[in-house]
Amino acid sequence: MGIEEGKLSSVISEIFQRLPPEAQVSRIEFEGPKIALYTKNLKFFMQNPNVIPSIVSAIKKHVVVKADESERKEEEEAREEISRLIPKEAGVSGIIFDGIQGEILIEVKDPSLLEGEVRSKIDEVAQEIGWKVKVRRVIYHNPQTYEFLVHTLKSYEEERLLLLRDIGNRIFRDRIISKKDVLVTFLGGADEVGRSAILVATPESKIMLDCGVNLGVSSMADMFPRLDLINLILEDLDAVVLSHAHLDHSGFIPVLFKYGYEGPVYCTEPTLTLTTLLLTDALKVAESEGKQLYYDTSHVKDFIKHCITLPYSSVTDIAPDVKLTLTNAGHILGSATIHLHIGQGLFNLVYTGDYKFGKSRLFQPANYIYPRVEALITESTYGGKDDIMPSREEAEDKLINSINETINQGGKVLIPVPAVGRAQEILLVLNEYISQKKLPEVPVYIEGMLTEATSIHLLYPEFLNKEIKDRIIFQGENPFITERYTIISHPKDREEVFRGGPSIILATSGMLEGGPSVAYFSELAEDPKNKTIFVSYQVAGTLGRRVLDGSKQINIMDSNGKIKVINVNSKVEKIDGFSGHSDYNQLLSYISKFKNKVQKIIVVHGEDSKARNLNESINRFIFKRNISEVPRVGETIKLY
Numbered sequence: 001m002g003i004e005e006g007k008l009s010s011v012i013s014e015i016f017q018r019l020p021p022e023a024q025v026s027r028i029e030f031e032g033p034k035i036a037l038y039t040k041n042l043k044f045f046m047q048n049p050n051v052i053p054s055i056v057s058a059i060k061k062h063v064v065v066k067a068d069e070s071e072r073k074e075e076e077e078a079r080e081e082i083s084r085l086i087p088k089e090a091g092v093s094g095i096i097f098d099g100i101q102g103e104i105l106i107e108v109k110d111p112s113l114l115e116g117e118v119r120s121k122i123d124e125v126a127q128e129i130g131w132k133v134k135v136r137r138v139i140y141h142n143p144q145t146y147e148f149l150v151h152t153l154k155s156y157e158e159e160r161l162l163l164l165r166d167i168g169n170r171i172f173r174d175r176i177i178s179k180k181d182v183l184v185t186f187l188g189g190a191d192e193v194g195r196s197a198i199l200v201a202t203p204e205s206k207i208m209l210d211c212g213v214n215l216g217v218s219s220m221a222d223m224f225p226r227l228d229l230i231n232l233i234l235e236d237l238d239a240v241v242l243s244h245a246h247l248d249h250s251g252f253i254p255v256l257f258k259y260g261y262e263g264p265v266y267c268t269e270p271t272l273t274l275t276t277l278l279l280t281d282a283l284k285v286a287e288s289e290g291k292q293l294y295y296d297t298s299h300v301k302d303f304i305k306h307c308i309t310l311p312y313s314s315v316t317d318i319a320p321d322v323k324l325t326l327t328n329a330g331h332i333l334g335s336a337t338i339h340l341h342i343g344q345g346l347f348n349l350v351y352t353g354d355y356k357f358g359k360s361r362l363f364q365p366a367n368y369i370y371p372r373v374e375a376l377i378t379e380s381t382y383g384g385k386d387d388i389m390p391s392r393e394e395a396e397d398k399l400i401n402s403i404n405e406t407i408n409q410g411g412k413v414l415i416p417v418p419a420v421g422r423a424q425e426i427l428l429v430l431n432e433y434i435s436q437k438k439l440p441e442v443p444v445y446i447e448g449m450l451t452e453a454t455s456i457h458l459l460y461p462e463f464l465n466k467e468i469k470d471r472i473i474f475q476g477e478n479p480f481i482t483e484r485y486t487i488i489s490h491p492k493d494r495e496e497v498f499r500g501g502p503s504i505i506l507a508t509s510g511m512l513e514g515g516p517s518v519a520y521f522s523e524l525a526e527d528p529k530n531k532t533i534f535v536s537y538q539v540a541g542t543l544g545r546r547v548l549d550g551s552k553q554i555n556i557m558d559s560n561g562k563i564k565v566i567n568v569n570s571k572v573e574k575i576d577g578f579s580g581h582s583d584y585n586q587l588l589s590y591i592s593k594f595k596n597k598v599q600k601i602i603v604v605h606g607e608d609s610k611a612r613n614l615n616e617s618i619n620r621f622i623f624k625r626n627i628s629e630v631p632r633v634g635e636t637i638k639l640y
């Protein structure tokens with residue numbers, strides 16, 4: 001049967017035809033990108049696990065099954081029945097009910113005690129009372145952001161179910177327009193870094209890829225994506241797809257909700273959590289400085305309510321003529337390259353987001369394997385000829401030698417780190433070299449948002465590379481924060497660090513712009529025995545950049561609002577090679593993988609000279625013809 005061309009009603013009747021009467025499906029609903037079957041016999045589906053996959057492969061749509069509400073026991077009763085079956089020694093820390101998926105998530109310290117017979121019994125009882133069960137291993141205490149997310153999702157559960165049904169009916173609406181073309185409009189992040197936002201439009205639908213802000217500029221006109229240039233009506237937007245959590249890609253999303261957007265945001269689960277962390281942290285910082293941001297907590301909650309998370313590699317309908325697939329980008333936790341399949345084989349587009357095409361301690365290199373790609377939109381942060389970074393091994397060697405030098409002379413080492421990505425890489429490096437005795441066992445102190453960001457990494461081991469994932473899932477190990485590390489959670493505890501002997505301090509922020517790293521720097525900078533090591537890019541105008549450029553005297557505002565003059569006598573060093581972005585060579589080798597596939601390349605997310613250099617290299621060295629271009633903000637390119 002021609003489902004693709006057919007009407008919605010034919011999808012439903014096809015599903016019913018494939019179900020035996022004992023499946024007792026009472027109704028079928030479109031909920032977001034999934035089709036939900038409500039059954040009065042959940043047990044049937046659990047005992048016949050092939051029924052759903054065979055429907056999925058026939059109709060090529062995501063199908064979930066859940067108990068009909070009439071069969072489902074109230075949460076409190078269900079909680080009691082399930083709790084009774086969990087052995088105490090397993091160490092339950094949470095039992096979370098997801099009424100939308102009809103799922104109970106059991107969080108335990110030792111999941112091995114919930115295997116075999118115990119698990120069968122739990123599943124059996126759960127099915128009787130209309131719930132499915134999932135188990136998650138808890139390695140570390142749950143981050144606050146996660147608790148906030150769980151709480152928000154729970155309090156808006158009914159509203160969210162209705163929202164998902166609206167979204168579902170819109171995704172699976174019948175196609176009415178037969179005209180075919182594909183246009184992309186660059187609303188930000190073109191010929192610049194910051195405020196990434198790309199609108200993909202077909203005659204049938206409109207999809208926004210990323211929607212960020214540029215925090216490095218002062219004028220509003222340059223800070224926000226230029227939605228005004230195209231008179232975009234937010235109601236016409238079918239979906240926002242978010243590549244990763246960084247604010248230059250995500251920061252404008254709350255504003256879309258502020259001005260009336262009611263559609264979905266698709267991203268991975270870690271991206272939802274990290275974006276929530278970064279958006280709420282930005283609000284806190286603004287509040288502490290007595291400033292007001294362009295959104296508030298209610299808009300962050302709107303984002304959470306409208307978010308639909310997807311695993312890597314799942315092909316998902318997001319509009320009548322668009323299917324979305326997210327795959328690993330190797331940049332930060334949950335970061336994704338975005339593949340859009342448009343109009344049943346008509347056109348395929350890949351937008352890389354930010355990516356690392358090289359191995360890091362946390363991630364596999366960015367994915368480049370796609371069955372079909374006609375157009376590639378690539379970032380170009382390090383697209384300059386000279387943007388060639390040392391290998392990871394060289395970078396680690398240099399870091400370890402540099403730390404050893406200072407420790408041996410009795411000094412302290414401060415490493416300012418961005419909270420997400422770089423911080424976790426450095427934690428892994430320090431752990432490994434200390435256990436190999438290549439670094440002395442001095443105290444390692446960590447302070448700032450990086451502890452929260454690190455515990456978020458422990459929630460999603462399946463998004464990390466295999467080695468780290470196995471250590472977390474199978475060995476129950478915390479590879480980042482070991483007993484060697486001391487977490488400083490209050491400014492008064494810093495005294496211990498300042499009075500103590502040689503030590504290593506990791507603190508946010510990475511560019512000495514706010515956060516505890518500034519307080520450490522101002523205390524340590526006057527002693528020539530100490531050293532500050534930067535491991536991330538220092539943007540012009542930041543304190544980090546001024547220090548790196550050799551300023552010998554700097555002014556810092558202390559916690560009482562008084563200006564303090566600091567003489568910088570300590571050593572300052574920058575070590576490249578830990579970046580989450582591809583360097584020039586990695587960009588070229590990634591793009592080369594598309595050589596026999598693409599007809600068009602578009603270079604974005606780079607300062608003018610870098611984007612243009614990468615563009616020229618693509619045309620001259622890889623394709624030997626003019627295939628690539630650098631658009632400007634406001635420009636539209638017809639891809640098909």
Ligand SMILES: [Zn+2]
Binds near residue numbers: 244246331354
């Ligand atoms: Zn990024």
